[in-house]
Amino acid sequence: MGSSILTLNGGSSSIKFALFAPGDPPTRCTSGKIERIGQSGTTLTTKTAGSAAEAPRPIEAADPDSAARQLLEWLDRRVGLTSITGIGHRIVHGGARYTATQLVTPAVVDELRRLCPLDPEHLPGEIALIEGCGRRLPTVAQVACFDTAFHRDLPRVAALLPLPLHYFEAGIRRYGFHGISYAYLMEELARVTSPQEAAGRVILAHLGNGASMAAVHERKCVDTTMAFTPTAGLVMGTRSGDLDPGVLVHLVRSEQLSADALDELVNRRSGLLGLSETSADVRDLLDRRATDSRARDAIAVFCYQARKWIGAMAAALGGVDSLVFAGGIGENSVEVRAEICQALDFLGIRLDEQRNARGAGLISADNACCAVRVIHTDEESMIARDVKRILAELPRPPST
Numbered sequence: 001m002g003s004s005i006l007t008l009n010g011g012s013s014s015i016k017f018a019l020f021a022p023g024d025p026p027t028r029c030t031s032g033k034i035e036r037i038g039q040s041g042t043t044l045t046t047k048t049a050g051s052a053a054e055a056p057r058p059i060e061a062a063d064p065d066s067a068a069r070q071l072l073e074w075l076d077r078r079v080g081l082t083s084i085t086g087i088g089h090r091i092v093h094g095g096a097r098y099t100a101t102q103l104v105t106p107a108v109v110d111e112l113r114r115l116c117p118l119d120p121e122h123l124p125g126e127i128a129l130i131e132g133c134g135r136r137l138p139t140v141a142q143v144a145c146f147d148t149a150f151h152r153d154l155p156r157v158a159a160l161l162p163l164p165l166h167y168f169e170a171g172i173r174r175y176g177f178h179g180i181s182y183a184y185l186m187e188e189l190a191r192v193t194s195p196q197e198a199a200g201r202v203i204l205a206h207l208g209n210g211a212s213m214a215a216v217h218e219r220k221c222v223d224t225t226m227a228f229t230p231t232a233g234l235v236m237g238t239r240s241g242d243l244d245p246g247v248l249v250h251l252v253r254s255e256q257l258s259a260d261a262l263d264e265l266v267n268r269r270s271g272l273l274g275l276s277e278t279s280a281d282v283r284d285l286l287d288r289r290a291t292d293s294r295a296r297d298a299i300a301v302f303c304y305q306a307r308k309w310i311g312a313m314a315a316a317l318g319g320v321d322s323l324v325f326a327g328g329i330g331e332n333s334v335e336v337r338a339e340i341c342q343a344l345d346f347l348g349i350r351l352d353e354q355r356n357a358r359g360a361g362l363i364s365a366d367n368a369c370c371a372v373r374v375i376h377t378d379e380e381s382m383i384a385r386d387v388k389r390i391l392a393e394l395p396r397p398p399s400t
Protein backbone atom coordinates (compact mmCIF):
# COMPACT_ATOMS: atom_id res chain seq x y z
CA MET A 1 0.00 0.00 0.00
CA GLY A 2 1.73 3.24 -1.12
CA SER A 3 0.96 6.81 -0.03
CA SER A 4 -0.77 6.22 3.27
CA ILE A 5 -1.19 9.08 5.71
CA LEU A 6 -0.61 8.85 9.45
CA THR A 7 -2.45 11.27 11.74
CA LEU A 8 -1.27 11.93 15.28
CA ASN A 9 -3.14 13.70 18.04
CA GLY A 10 -0.75 14.00 20.94
CA GLY A 11 -1.70 15.24 24.39
CA SER A 12 0.43 15.39 27.51
CA SER A 13 -0.49 11.84 28.52
CA SER A 14 -1.97 10.27 25.40
CA ILE A 15 -1.40 9.88 21.66
CA LYS A 16 -4.29 9.01 19.34
CA PHE A 17 -3.32 7.86 15.87
CA ALA A 18 -4.96 6.77 12.64
CA LEU A 19 -3.56 5.43 9.41
CA PHE A 20 -5.39 6.35 6.21
CA ALA A 21 -5.22 4.52 2.88
CA PRO A 22 -4.97 6.69 -0.24
CA GLY A 23 -8.28 7.78 -1.74
CA ASP A 24 -10.46 10.78 -2.18
CA PRO A 25 -11.19 11.25 0.66
CA PRO A 26 -8.53 9.07 2.35
CA THR A 27 -10.05 6.14 4.29
CA ARG A 28 -9.10 5.05 7.79
CA CYS A 29 -7.64 1.53 7.94
CA THR A 30 -6.01 1.33 11.38
CA SER A 31 -6.35 3.52 14.44
CA GLY A 32 -5.63 3.47 18.13
CA LYS A 33 -4.18 5.22 21.11
CA ILE A 34 -1.48 5.15 23.73
CA GLU A 35 -2.78 6.21 27.13
CA ARG A 36 -1.28 7.06 30.51
CA ILE A 37 2.11 8.09 29.08
CA GLY A 38 4.57 8.74 31.91
CA GLN A 39 2.28 7.05 34.44
CA SER A 40 1.91 3.49 35.61
CA GLY A 41 -0.17 1.24 33.37
CA THR A 42 0.71 2.78 29.97
CA THR A 43 -1.21 0.92 27.25
CA LEU A 44 -1.43 0.74 23.46
CA THR A 45 -4.89 -0.04 22.06
CA THR A 46 -5.37 -0.58 18.34
CA LYS A 47 -8.23 -1.21 15.96
CA THR A 48 -8.31 -2.27 12.34
CA ALA A 49 -11.22 -1.05 10.22
CA GLY A 50 -13.99 -3.64 10.07
CA SER A 51 -12.93 -5.52 13.22
CA ALA A 52 -13.30 -5.01 16.97
CA ALA A 53 -10.68 -3.07 18.97
CA GLU A 54 -7.88 -5.28 20.24
CA ALA A 55 -7.34 -5.56 24.00
CA PRO A 56 -5.05 -2.81 25.42
CA ARG A 57 -1.41 -3.97 25.57
CA PRO A 58 0.90 -2.74 28.33
CA ILE A 59 3.94 -0.81 27.06
CA GLU A 60 6.75 1.15 28.70
CA ALA A 61 6.65 4.86 27.76
CA ALA A 62 8.03 7.41 30.19
CA ASP A 63 7.48 10.39 27.85
CA PRO A 64 5.81 11.33 24.52
CA ASP A 65 9.10 10.75 22.66
CA SER A 66 9.36 7.16 23.83
CA ALA A 67 5.62 6.63 23.21
CA ALA A 68 6.02 7.90 19.63
CA ARG A 69 8.98 5.53 19.09
CA GLN A 70 6.95 2.55 20.21
CA LEU A 71 3.96 3.55 18.14
CA LEU A 72 6.15 3.79 15.01
CA GLU A 73 7.73 0.42 15.81
CA TRP A 74 4.27 -1.13 16.12
CA LEU A 75 3.19 0.46 12.83
CA ASP A 76 6.39 -0.78 11.18
CA ARG A 77 5.68 -4.36 12.28
CA ARG A 78 1.99 -4.15 11.40
CA VAL A 79 1.89 -2.24 8.11
CA GLY A 80 5.45 -1.17 7.29
CA LEU A 81 6.55 2.44 7.60
CA THR A 82 7.61 2.68 3.96
CA SER A 83 3.97 3.08 2.94
CA ILE A 84 3.67 6.37 4.87
CA THR A 85 4.09 9.45 2.70
CA GLY A 86 2.75 12.08 5.06
CA ILE A 87 2.18 12.59 8.78
CA GLY A 88 -0.43 15.05 10.03
CA HIS A 89 -0.27 16.41 13.55
CA ARG A 90 -3.10 17.97 15.48
CA ILE A 91 -1.66 21.12 17.08
CA VAL A 92 -4.01 22.70 19.59
CA HIS A 93 -2.54 26.22 19.57
CA GLY A 94 -1.10 28.05 16.59
CA GLY A 95 -1.19 31.49 18.21
CA ALA A 96 -1.86 34.47 15.94
CA ARG A 97 0.86 33.26 13.59
CA TYR A 98 -0.65 30.10 12.11
CA THR A 99 -3.96 30.69 10.38
CA ALA A 100 -3.71 27.69 8.05
CA THR A 101 -2.27 24.17 7.88
CA GLN A 102 1.55 24.24 7.55
CA LEU A 103 4.19 21.96 6.16
CA VAL A 104 6.51 21.38 9.13
CA THR A 105 9.98 22.89 8.68
CA PRO A 106 12.70 23.57 11.28
CA ALA A 107 11.45 27.20 11.34
CA VAL A 108 7.89 26.04 12.14
CA VAL A 109 9.19 23.88 15.00
CA ASP A 110 11.16 26.87 16.36
CA GLU A 111 8.06 29.03 16.18
CA LEU A 112 5.97 26.36 17.94
CA ARG A 113 8.58 26.28 20.67
CA ARG A 114 8.22 30.04 21.01
CA LEU A 115 4.44 29.61 21.34
CA CYS A 116 4.74 27.07 24.21
CA PRO A 117 3.86 29.60 26.94
CA LEU A 118 0.45 29.99 25.24
CA ASP A 119 -0.29 26.29 25.64
CA PRO A 120 2.15 24.62 28.04
CA GLU A 121 -0.22 21.67 28.41
CA HIS A 122 -0.24 20.51 24.77
CA LEU A 123 2.52 22.14 22.71
CA PRO A 124 5.61 20.50 24.32
CA GLY A 125 4.17 16.99 23.76
CA GLU A 126 3.14 17.90 20.21
CA ILE A 127 6.65 19.18 19.41
CA ALA A 128 8.19 16.02 20.90
CA LEU A 129 5.98 13.96 18.60
CA ILE A 130 7.03 15.95 15.51
CA GLU A 131 10.69 15.57 16.44
CA GLY A 132 10.33 11.85 17.20
CA CYS A 133 8.71 11.24 13.80
CA GLY A 134 11.38 13.38 12.12
CA ARG A 135 14.15 11.22 13.58
CA ARG A 136 12.50 7.92 12.61
CA LEU A 137 11.15 9.02 9.21
CA PRO A 138 13.37 11.94 8.12
CA THR A 139 12.19 11.97 4.50
CA VAL A 140 8.45 11.86 5.21
CA ALA A 141 6.60 15.20 4.99
CA GLN A 142 5.02 16.31 8.27
CA VAL A 143 2.09 18.68 8.41
CA ALA A 144 0.76 20.74 11.32
CA CYS A 145 -3.03 21.24 11.53
CA PHE A 146 -4.10 23.87 14.04
CA ASP A 147 -7.27 23.91 16.14
CA THR A 148 -7.06 27.69 16.24
CA ALA A 149 -6.86 28.16 12.44
CA PHE A 150 -10.62 27.80 11.84
CA HIS A 151 -11.12 30.99 13.88
CA ARG A 152 -8.69 33.12 11.79
CA ASP A 153 -11.51 35.38 10.57
CA LEU A 154 -12.87 36.27 14.02
CA PRO A 155 -13.85 39.93 13.83
CA ARG A 156 -11.75 42.22 16.01
CA VAL A 157 -14.78 42.87 18.24
CA ALA A 158 -14.98 39.14 19.03
CA ALA A 159 -11.23 38.66 19.41
CA LEU A 160 -10.68 41.55 21.83
CA LEU A 161 -10.79 40.66 25.52
CA PRO A 162 -11.69 43.68 27.64
CA LEU A 163 -8.29 44.04 29.34
CA PRO A 164 -5.82 46.92 28.86
CA LEU A 165 -5.14 47.05 25.12
CA HIS A 166 -1.43 46.24 25.36
CA TYR A 167 -2.35 42.69 26.44
CA PHE A 168 -4.14 42.18 23.11
CA GLU A 169 -1.07 43.38 21.31
CA ALA A 170 0.96 40.88 23.36
CA GLY A 171 -1.29 38.04 22.12
CA ILE A 172 -3.85 37.80 24.94
CA ARG A 173 -7.00 37.55 22.86
CA ARG A 174 -9.74 35.14 21.85
CA TYR A 175 -8.26 32.41 19.63
CA GLY A 176 -10.89 29.67 19.81
CA PHE A 177 -10.28 25.91 19.62
CA HIS A 178 -11.85 22.65 18.29
CA GLY A 179 -11.22 24.13 14.83
CA ILE A 180 -10.25 20.84 13.15
CA SER A 181 -13.59 19.39 14.24
CA TYR A 182 -15.41 22.53 13.05
CA ALA A 183 -13.70 22.41 9.64
CA TYR A 184 -14.80 18.78 9.25
CA LEU A 185 -18.37 19.58 10.34
CA MET A 186 -18.60 22.40 7.79
CA GLU A 187 -17.41 20.08 5.00
CA GLU A 188 -19.94 17.47 6.10
CA LEU A 189 -22.74 20.01 6.42
CA ALA A 190 -22.15 21.13 2.83
CA ARG A 191 -21.95 17.51 1.68
CA VAL A 192 -25.06 16.14 3.45
CA THR A 193 -27.21 19.25 2.89
CA SER A 194 -26.14 21.85 0.37
CA PRO A 195 -23.44 24.50 -0.06
CA GLN A 196 -26.27 27.05 0.47
CA GLU A 197 -27.14 25.67 3.92
CA ALA A 198 -23.46 25.59 4.90
CA ALA A 199 -23.12 29.24 3.81
CA GLY A 200 -26.02 30.28 6.06
CA ARG A 201 -26.01 31.22 9.76
CA VAL A 202 -24.70 28.07 11.45
CA ILE A 203 -24.07 27.27 15.11
CA LEU A 204 -21.70 24.34 15.59
CA ALA A 205 -21.85 22.73 19.05
CA HIS A 206 -18.94 20.39 19.73
CA LEU A 207 -19.97 18.79 23.02
CA GLY A 208 -17.46 16.23 24.30
CA ASN A 209 -15.30 16.19 27.42
CA GLY A 210 -14.09 19.50 26.09
CA ALA A 211 -17.04 21.52 24.78
CA SER A 212 -17.36 24.66 22.69
CA MET A 213 -19.56 26.36 20.12
CA ALA A 214 -18.78 28.37 17.01
CA ALA A 215 -20.98 30.84 15.14
CA VAL A 216 -20.30 30.59 11.41
CA HIS A 217 -21.63 32.71 8.56
CA GLU A 218 -20.63 32.38 4.91
CA ARG A 219 -18.34 29.63 6.17
CA LYS A 220 -16.34 32.06 8.30
CA CYS A 221 -16.26 31.88 12.08
CA VAL A 222 -17.66 35.10 13.56
CA ASP A 223 -17.53 34.10 17.24
CA THR A 224 -16.73 31.17 19.48
CA THR A 225 -17.06 30.30 23.15
CA MET A 226 -13.47 29.29 23.94
CA ALA A 227 -11.06 32.17 24.17
CA PHE A 228 -7.36 32.53 25.06
CA THR A 229 -7.43 28.96 26.40
CA PRO A 230 -9.80 25.98 26.07
CA THR A 231 -10.93 26.63 29.66
CA ALA A 232 -13.37 29.37 28.58
CA GLY A 233 -17.02 29.22 27.53
CA LEU A 234 -19.30 26.26 28.22
CA VAL A 235 -19.29 24.05 31.30
CA MET A 236 -17.17 20.97 30.43
CA GLY A 237 -16.29 17.56 31.86
CA THR A 238 -13.64 18.89 34.24
CA ARG A 239 -13.19 22.51 33.05
CA SER A 240 -15.21 25.30 34.56
CA GLY A 241 -15.91 27.28 31.39
CA ASP A 242 -16.54 31.01 31.94
CA LEU A 243 -16.23 32.20 35.52
CA ASP A 244 -16.37 35.54 37.18
CA PRO A 245 -12.61 36.39 37.05
CA GLY A 246 -13.03 37.86 40.52
CA VAL A 247 -13.49 34.32 41.87
CA LEU A 248 -9.89 33.55 40.95
CA VAL A 249 -8.62 36.71 42.61
CA HIS A 250 -10.62 35.81 45.70
CA LEU A 251 -9.20 32.26 45.82
CA VAL A 252 -5.64 33.49 45.38
CA ARG A 253 -6.16 35.80 48.35
CA SER A 254 -8.25 33.62 50.62
CA GLU A 255 -6.66 30.19 49.96
CA GLN A 256 -3.24 31.39 48.69
CA LEU A 257 -3.72 29.24 45.56
CA SER A 258 -0.70 29.15 43.25
CA ALA A 259 -0.93 29.34 39.45
CA ASP A 260 -0.57 25.55 39.27
CA ALA A 261 -3.29 25.04 41.87
CA LEU A 262 -5.64 27.37 39.95
CA ASP A 263 -4.84 25.52 36.74
CA GLU A 264 -5.67 22.22 38.43
CA LEU A 265 -8.88 23.68 39.88
CA VAL A 266 -10.35 25.22 36.72
CA ASN A 267 -9.12 22.59 34.24
CA ARG A 268 -9.27 19.28 36.07
CA ARG A 269 -11.52 19.58 39.14
CA SER A 270 -14.41 21.77 37.99
CA GLY A 271 -17.24 21.47 35.46
CA LEU A 272 -19.41 18.34 35.65
CA LEU A 273 -16.89 16.62 37.93
CA GLY A 274 -16.76 19.54 40.36
CA LEU A 275 -20.52 20.01 40.51
CA SER A 276 -21.40 16.32 40.82
CA GLU A 277 -18.46 15.44 43.10
CA THR A 278 -18.44 12.04 41.41
CA SER A 279 -17.93 11.96 37.62
CA ALA A 280 -17.14 14.02 34.55
CA ASP A 281 -18.93 11.47 32.36
CA VAL A 282 -22.39 12.47 31.19
CA ARG A 283 -23.51 8.82 30.99
CA ASP A 284 -22.77 8.29 34.71
CA LEU A 285 -24.54 11.51 35.63
CA LEU A 286 -27.64 10.72 33.57
CA ASP A 287 -27.82 7.29 35.23
CA ARG A 288 -27.54 8.83 38.66
CA ARG A 289 -29.60 11.99 38.42
CA ALA A 290 -32.89 10.45 39.59
CA THR A 291 -31.32 9.68 42.96
CA ASP A 292 -28.43 12.14 43.30
CA SER A 293 -29.19 15.87 43.37
CA ARG A 294 -25.55 16.73 42.60
CA ALA A 295 -25.70 14.75 39.34
CA ARG A 296 -29.02 16.43 38.60
CA ASP A 297 -27.49 19.88 39.18
CA ALA A 298 -24.46 19.07 37.02
CA ILE A 299 -26.59 18.07 34.00
CA ALA A 300 -28.98 20.98 34.56
CA VAL A 301 -26.14 23.54 34.67
CA PHE A 302 -24.46 22.01 31.60
CA CYS A 303 -27.69 22.21 29.56
CA TYR A 304 -28.69 25.64 30.87
CA GLN A 305 -25.30 27.14 30.05
CA ALA A 306 -25.26 25.49 26.60
CA ARG A 307 -28.74 26.97 25.93
CA LYS A 308 -27.52 30.44 26.98
CA TRP A 309 -24.51 30.14 24.69
CA ILE A 310 -26.74 29.16 21.75
CA GLY A 311 -28.62 32.41 22.42
CA ALA A 312 -25.33 34.32 22.45
CA MET A 313 -24.08 32.72 19.23
CA ALA A 314 -27.46 33.38 17.56
CA ALA A 315 -27.17 37.03 18.60
CA ALA A 316 -23.68 37.22 17.07
CA LEU A 317 -25.12 35.83 13.81
CA GLY A 318 -28.36 37.85 13.85
CA GLY A 319 -30.39 34.60 13.82
CA VAL A 320 -29.72 30.94 13.16
CA ASP A 321 -30.50 28.71 10.17
CA SER A 322 -28.73 25.52 11.27
CA LEU A 323 -27.62 24.11 14.61
CA VAL A 324 -25.23 21.15 14.49
CA PHE A 325 -24.58 18.84 17.47
CA ALA A 326 -21.32 16.87 17.51
CA GLY A 327 -18.86 15.30 19.99
CA GLY A 328 -19.50 12.39 22.37
CA ILE A 329 -22.37 14.16 24.16
CA GLY A 330 -23.80 16.02 21.16
CA GLU A 331 -23.83 12.90 18.98
CA ASN A 332 -25.13 10.43 21.56
CA SER A 333 -27.22 11.99 24.27
CA VAL A 334 -30.89 12.27 23.29
CA GLU A 335 -31.72 13.70 26.72
CA VAL A 336 -29.04 16.39 26.73
CA ARG A 337 -29.95 17.54 23.19
CA ALA A 338 -33.62 17.74 24.18
CA GLU A 339 -32.86 19.61 27.39
CA ILE A 340 -30.58 22.13 25.65
CA CYS A 341 -33.15 22.84 22.92
CA GLN A 342 -36.16 23.23 25.16
CA ALA A 343 -37.45 26.82 25.24
CA LEU A 344 -35.40 27.81 22.19
CA ASP A 345 -38.57 27.97 20.09
CA PHE A 346 -38.12 31.77 19.97
CA LEU A 347 -35.04 31.13 17.77
CA GLY A 348 -36.95 28.71 15.53
CA ILE A 349 -35.29 25.72 17.24
CA ARG A 350 -37.83 22.92 17.79
CA LEU A 351 -36.93 19.23 17.95
CA ASP A 352 -38.92 16.33 16.57
CA GLU A 353 -38.98 13.96 19.55
CA GLN A 354 -38.88 10.77 17.51
CA ARG A 355 -36.10 11.92 15.21
CA ASN A 356 -34.08 13.00 18.21
CA ALA A 357 -34.74 9.69 19.99
CA ARG A 358 -33.49 7.65 17.05
CA GLY A 359 -30.46 9.88 16.51
CA ALA A 360 -31.41 10.87 12.96
CA GLY A 361 -29.18 13.23 10.99
CA LEU A 362 -31.95 15.87 11.02
CA ILE A 363 -33.67 16.07 14.41
CA SER A 364 -35.71 19.28 14.08
CA ALA A 365 -39.46 19.35 13.44
CA ASP A 366 -40.56 19.88 9.83
CA ASN A 367 -42.13 23.26 10.56
CA ALA A 368 -39.14 24.64 12.53
CA CYS A 369 -37.20 27.54 10.94
CA CYS A 370 -33.84 26.24 12.16
CA ALA A 371 -32.55 22.86 10.94
CA VAL A 372 -31.08 20.99 13.90
CA ARG A 373 -28.62 18.29 12.84
CA VAL A 374 -26.40 15.65 14.40
CA ILE A 375 -23.12 15.07 12.57
CA HIS A 376 -20.44 12.66 13.67
CA THR A 377 -17.22 14.62 13.84
CA ASP A 378 -13.92 13.12 12.73
CA GLU A 379 -10.84 15.22 13.39
CA GLU A 380 -8.44 12.54 12.10
CA SER A 381 -10.19 12.45 8.70
CA MET A 382 -9.95 16.23 8.47
CA ILE A 383 -6.22 16.08 9.24
CA ALA A 384 -5.72 13.33 6.61
CA ARG A 385 -7.56 15.46 4.00
CA ASP A 386 -5.35 18.45 4.87
CA VAL A 387 -2.18 16.35 4.58
CA LYS A 388 -3.30 15.03 1.18
CA ARG A 389 -3.92 18.59 0.00
CA ILE A 390 -0.55 19.86 1.24
CA LEU A 391 1.27 16.88 -0.32
CA ALA A 392 -0.42 17.57 -3.65
CA GLU A 393 0.90 21.14 -3.54
CA LEU A 394 4.52 20.07 -2.95
CA PRO A 395 6.82 20.33 -5.97
CA ARG A 396 7.45 16.85 -7.41
CA PRO A 397 11.05 15.61 -7.47
CA PRO A 398 12.43 15.78 -11.04
CA SER A 399 12.01 12.47 -12.86
CA THR A 400 15.21 10.67 -13.72
Ligand code: ADP
Binding pocket: 207, 208, 209, 210, 237, 280, 281, 282, 283, 284, 327, 328, 329, 332, 333, 334
Ligand atom coordinates in the same frame (compact mmCIF):
# COMPACT_ATOMS: atom_id res chain seq x y z
P1 ADP B 1 -13.24 14.09 24.06
O1 ADP B 1 -13.44 15.55 24.22
O2 ADP B 1 -12.38 13.48 25.13
O3 ADP B 1 -12.91 13.63 22.65
P2 ADP B 1 -15.78 12.78 23.55
O4 ADP B 1 -16.15 13.58 22.36
O5 ADP B 1 -15.43 11.34 23.37
O6 ADP B 1 -14.68 13.49 24.41
O7 ADP B 1 -17.03 12.87 24.57
C1 ADP B 1 -16.98 12.30 25.83
C2 ADP B 1 -18.33 12.58 26.50
O8 ADP B 1 -19.38 12.00 25.70
C3 ADP B 1 -18.46 11.96 27.89
O9 ADP B 1 -19.05 12.89 28.79
C4 ADP B 1 -19.44 10.82 27.67
O10 ADP B 1 -20.23 10.61 28.80
C5 ADP B 1 -20.31 11.38 26.57
N1 ADP B 1 -21.02 10.30 25.89
C6 ADP B 1 -20.52 9.34 25.09
N2 ADP B 1 -21.51 8.48 24.72
C7 ADP B 1 -22.64 8.92 25.32
C8 ADP B 1 -24.00 8.47 25.35
N3 ADP B 1 -24.39 7.38 24.67
N4 ADP B 1 -24.89 9.20 26.06
C9 ADP B 1 -24.50 10.28 26.76
N5 ADP B 1 -23.24 10.75 26.77
C10 ADP B 1 -22.33 10.08 26.06
